[in-house]
Amino acid sequence: MKFNTKVIHGGQKPDPAYGSVMPPIYQTTTFAQTSPGVHKGYAYSRTHNPTRNALENAFAALENGNFGLAFGSGLAAIDAVVKILKPGDEVIATNDLYGGTYRLFTKIFEPFGIKFHFIGMKNAANIESYINPNTKLIWVETPTNPLLQIIDIKAIAVIAKKHHVLFAVDNTFATPYLQQPLNLGADIVMHSATKYLGGHSDVVMGALVVKDKELADKLYFIQNASGAISGPQDSFLVLRGIKTLHVRMQRHCENGKAVATYLAAHSKIEKVYWPGFNTHQNHDIAKAQMKDFGGMLSFTTKGNNYDETIKIVEKLKLFTLGESLGGVESLAGHPASMTHASIPKEEREKIGVVDSLIRLSVGIEDEADLIADLKQALE
Numbered sequence: 038m039k040f041n042t043k044v045i046h047g048g049q050k051p052d053p054a055y056g057s058v059m060p061p062i063y064q065t066t067t068f069a070q071t072s073p074g075v076h077k078g079y080a081y082s083r084t085h086n087p088t089r090n091a092l093e094n095a096f097a098a099l100e101n102g103n104f105g106l107a108f109g110s111g112l113a114a115i116d117a118v119v120k121i122l123k124p125g126d127e128v129i130a131t132n133d134l135y136g137g138t139y140r141l142f143t144k145i146f147e148p149f150g151i152k153f154h155f156i157g158m159k160n161a162a163n164i165e166s167y168i169n170p171n172t173k174l175i176w177v178e179t180p181t182n183p184l185l186q187i188i189d190i191k192a193i194a195v196i197a198k199k200h201h202v203l204f205a206v207d208n209t210f211a212t213p214y215l216q217q218p219l220n221l222g223a224d225i226v227m228h229s230a231t232k233y234l235g236g237h238s239d240v241v242m243g244a245l246v247v248k249d250k251e252l253a254d255k256l257y258f259i260q261n262a263s264g265a266i267s268g269p270q271d272s273f274l275v276l277r278g279i280k281t282l283h284v285r286m287q288r289h290c291e292n293g294k295a296v297a298t299y300l301a302a303h304s305k306i307e308k309v310y311w312p313g314f315n316t317h318q319n320h321d322i323a324k325a326q327m328k329d330f331g332g333m334l335s336f337t338t339k340g341n342n343y344d345e346t347i348k349i350v351e352k353l354k355l356f357t358l359g360e361s362l363g364g365v366e367s368l369a370g371h372p373a374s375m376t377h378a379s380i381p382k383e384e385r386e387k388i389g390v391v392d393s394l395i396r397l398s399v400g401i402e403d404e405a406d407l408i409a410d411l412k413q414a415l416e
């Protein structure tokens with residue numbers, strides 16, 4: 038089945054009760070049993086729920102995996118992966134990472150004795166010198182948030198396999214429409230489904246997809262034991278969002294390209310971070326592992342002035358100033374004071390998250406209106 042068909046039919050079949058094409062919202066905590074332990078496959082909704090299972094099957098189909106899991110947020114999904122580890126284990130993670138992931142790793146898991154190395158991965162070979170017998174997980178975001186670095190998934194998968202280390206990719210920015218990390222050798226793919234998969238800025242949710250049964254069983258155990266599941270109503274909404282993922286992503290990519298090209302030619306702009314430019318450091322890897330370049334981009338203005346930058350984001354009218362990304366509407370963010378405020382200033386500036394950096398999630402509106410909005414805000 039081709040991807041554009043999978044988003045509509047992948048892992049889906051009409052509900053067995055009445056044949057409804059969309060799965061009903063099974064808004065129930067529990068299921069009747071005819072005798073203790075005798076039921077129709079569902080006992081309690083933390084463990085299994087038919088609406089959530091329909092979505093989990095769709096997640097698995099989209100990412101070409103065998104097992105999907107839906108969580109109450111992207112961070113809950115990441116939390117479940119790290120819970121596979123034990124004290125003394127080490128993780129190698131991208132140094133340009135969503136701020137909340139960094140906070141979860143350093144503030145929650147480090148005190149429990151898990152050690153994290155945050156390193157640059159633009160050159161995949163960098164990883165090897167950090168691997169030791171305690172290394173159990175490599176965590177990668179690509180494109181990275183907010184600097185749109187591209188990391189070579191295939192090259193890292195080779196290193197991970199050689200050292201028997203689990204390899205997880207946060208595929209939130211790219212979505213399975215643009216890249217499928219399991220096909221490139223990753224063991225786990227993770228999403229903040231809050232973003233493009235949901236697509237309408239109305240649900241907070243996380244997803245994991247894996248191929249391996251033993252790994253899936255560990256994660257299902259943690260999902261049930263820790264309990265951070267997605268509810269039936271939210272599962273239904275994300276399932277509905279997924280049905281248009283391909284058409285939304287196509288427009289996100291077109292508009293992203295138009296906005297990036299406009300900004301790159303503007304006299305006030307210092308740098309535009311977008312993997313579609315052939316001057317982007319890892320443009321060739323982006324071209325090889327992604328179908329297109331997505332709707333996310335960041336830019337800095339000349340002078341790196343904090344107050345000027347705040348004025349620009351305040352003046353935007355169509356681009357709503359807000360956290361999050363991946364919805365149909367365009368959003369702008371100021372990482373230094375918003376999404377990445379939890380990373381110490383010295384740390385974030387070292388990697389390029391400076392005061393004048395603005396991140397755009399380019400939506401699917403008319404590109405001329407989006408460009409006109411940026412023009413008036415910049416001028």
Ligand SMILES: Cc1ncc(COP(=O)(O)O)c(C=O)c1O
Pocket residue numbers: 110111112113135137138178182207209210228229230231241242243361
């Ligand atoms: C790349 C990335 N990963 C993970 C998350 C966390 O997801 P959630 O907000 O759904 O918990 C986010 C949220 O912005 C994100 O951008």
